[in-house]
Amino acid sequence: MINLQQDSEGFVRMKRHFPASAAVTVTFSDGSQEVYSGGRLNEIYDNALAVFRAQNQLDAKGFSRGPQKKVQTSIEFVAVRPGMGQ
Numbered sequence: 001m002i003n004l005q006q007d008s009e010g011f012v013r014m015k016r017h018f019p020a021s022a023a024v025t026v027t028f029s030d031g032s033q034e035v036y037s038g039g040r041l042n043e044i045y046d047n048a049l050a051v052f053r054a055q056n057q058l059d060a061k062g063f064s065r066g067p068q069k070k071v072q073t074s075i076e077f078v079a080v081r082p083g084m085g086q
Helices: 038-055
Strands: 002-005 011-013 023-027 033-037 077-079
Touching (some): 002 011, 038 077
Antiparallel strands (some): 011 077
């Protein structure tokens, strides 16, 4: 089982996908816990990544087609809240 801890701002650190069948326990900042499937957390991560890329004018692979400059192409923290596991 994988355990993640939510920070005070409502985010968990998730730099990669988890195995779809893995059970992931998220401990929220209020002390409550919820078990998510790895597949559900992967969906939440993918949605957050798509929003990040759209807000920063990046293409689907995370590349900027504008002038060359250092661009962050991925995310490391994902917002979660109780009830998102369904």
